Amino acid sequence: MNDQKQFYELFPNLEEGLYEELMKYGDVKEIPAGTALLKAGQTIRSTMLVLDGIVKLYQEDDEGNEFFMYNLQQGQACAVSMICTYQQEKSQVTAKAVTDVVLLTIPLEYMDKWLSKYKSWHYFVIKTYRSRYEELLKTINEIAFKNMDERLEFYLKKQVKQFGKHVKLTHQEIATDLNSSREVISRLMKKMERNGWIIINRNSFEWIKD
Amino acid sequence: MNDQKQFYELFPNLEEGLYEELMKYGDVKEIPAGTALLKAGQTIRSTMLVLDGIVKLYQEDDEGNEFFMYNLQQGQACAVSMICTYQQEKSQVTAKAVTDVVLLTIPLEYMDKWLSKYKSWHYFVIKTYRSRYEELLKTINEIAFKNMDERLEFYLKKQVKQFGKHVKLTHQEIATDLNSSREVISRLMKKMERNGWIIINRNSFEWIKD
DNA sequence: GTTTGTAAGTAACCATAATCACAGATAATA
DNA sequence: TATTATCTGTGATTATGGTTACTTACAAAC
Numbered sequence: 444m445n446d447q448k449q450f451y452e453l454f455p456n457l458e459e460g461l462y463e464e465l466m467k468y469g470d471v472k473e474i475p476a477g478t479a480l481l482k483a484g485q486t487i488r489s490t491m492l493v494l495d496g497i498v499k500l501y502q503e504d505d506e507g508n509e510f511f512m513y514n515l516q517q518g519q520a521c522a523v524s525m526i527c528t529y530q531q532e533k534s535q536v537t538a539k540a541v542t543d544v545v546l547l548t549i550p551l552e553y554m555d556k557w558l559s560k561y562k563s564w565h566y567f568v569i570k571t572y573r574s575r576y577e578e579l580l581k582t583i584n585e586i587a588f589k590n591m592d593e594r595l596e597f598y599l600k601k602q603v604k605q606f607g608k609h610v611k612l613t614h615q616e617i618a619t620d621l622n623s624s625r626e627v628i629s630r631l632m633k634k635m636e637r638n639g640w641i642i643i644n645r646n647s648f649e650w651i652k653d
Numbered sequence: 654m655n656d657q658k659q660f661y662e663l664f665p666n667l668e669e670g671l672y673e674e675l676m677k678y679g680d681v682k683e684i685p686a687g688t689a690l691l692k693a694g695q696t697i698r699s700t701m702l703v704l705d706g707i708v709k710l711y712q713e714d715d716e717g718n719e720f721f722m723y724n725l726q727q728g729q730a731c732a733v734s735m736i737c738t739y740q741q742e743k744s745q746v747t748a749k750a751v752t753d754v755v756l757l758t759i760p761l762e763y764m765d766k767w768l769s770k771y772k773s774w775h776y777f778v779i780k781t782y783r784s785r786y787e788e789l790l791k792t793i794n795e796i797a798f799k800n801m802d803e804r805l806e807f808y809l810k811k812q813v814k815q816f817g818k819h820v821k822l823t824h825q826e827i828a829t830d831l832n833s834s835r836e837v838i839s840r841l842m843k844k845m846e847r848n849g850w851i852i853i854n855r856n857s858f859e860w861i862k863d
Numbered sequence: 864g865t866t867t868g869t870a871a872g873t874a875a876c877c878a879t880a881a882t883c884a885c886a887g888a889t890a891a892t893a
Numbered sequence: 894t895a896t897t898a899t900c901t902g903t904g905a906t907t908a909t910g911g912t913t914a915c916t917t918a919c920a921a922a923c
Contacts, residue, residue, distance in 0.1 A: 510793065510794075512793065522786065565775075583720065583789065583792060584745075588714040588718055590879070623880075626881080626901095629901055629903085630903080645888080801910065834910085842871095843871090855870060856870075
């Protein structure tokens, strides 16, 4: 992290000593878009804090189908890597850099050390768990109770919130995230366009509703 | 809890002082089957440890549909109540006693106090989060990638694991848990019976496969 | 034993979304 | 400019599971 001040803003309310240790023992990594950060079945040896960019978490099944769960952005940490790091367990999910990403990776041993040493780290870990757990609850809610059109709307809105009104995604990419098919997404998006919610461009769309 | 020894077995590896405080400040409650322990939208003021019985966690939508997530049994704690207690937040899920249940409820203030004081409590809280998070991942996996027949099989097997080969559930109850309809469950279970997986009785079924 | 309530079985039909099969559109590259 | 690759649009077909509408089965209450 070249700009230390920004770090304080991204992760506020940590103790002074903890900031120092984070700087000292954390490893800043710049990762190009598209890189897989975490693969299902992999054993994890470090926890990740996102300093910049977007990291996407999703599940994969044995036939290669995907299902999007949630994105991480700057100031957030990967609960899965914390959980797995903690008990040296294997990941059940996949994480991928959606944009170029800057990460602070923290070697496993400090996870535990800091938990006893810094109360603020403790709060941070718990807060991370809580937020991710709640994201999963929302995801379950969508898929359990809603039809494809509603799920698509929810998904697109989430993207718009993260990337702005103009989102760069192909219909195929959206279909993959929702574990649907390209044709279904094209049809539903065309309907949204007819209803004046979006404008469809090649490789992207623009949200114009509200 | 009348049998203190059992408590040590249910929640092993806690510090001696913590056991004492749990006994002293925790409140043992005996709750009849069917009682709602946690309602969506409710603010929570205590954390629950399950000493005996089965507690079911599920989501509800605005139209009253339900969707089963997972069961808690003895030796497990309610991650939702921990999460919510911690930040005085509202529950997004519903918890209900499936059988008669014995709970140890812990007032909010001790959650925080013990986190700093007892390392073992700390581990316990983290372990609880981790297990529940993983349950949700499994749930998402089921609903995202699998058809009703496979989901039903997974669900029934889970019940069998908890309650034994002879499970007391009506088709309607199963349908509600899977957010499906009674007719669909009847159809699929009849097929399972024809394939020699189960025997269907009124109000219950028996798992005979494997 | 008859009534009543609840559970389960089943057929017919319908809705949603997945799949198949193209056709056109747009952008990159030869 | 022509060629190729990728993306999008759309109709037709199919599969899954939800809905409607009964019927049958069982068991408790009268």
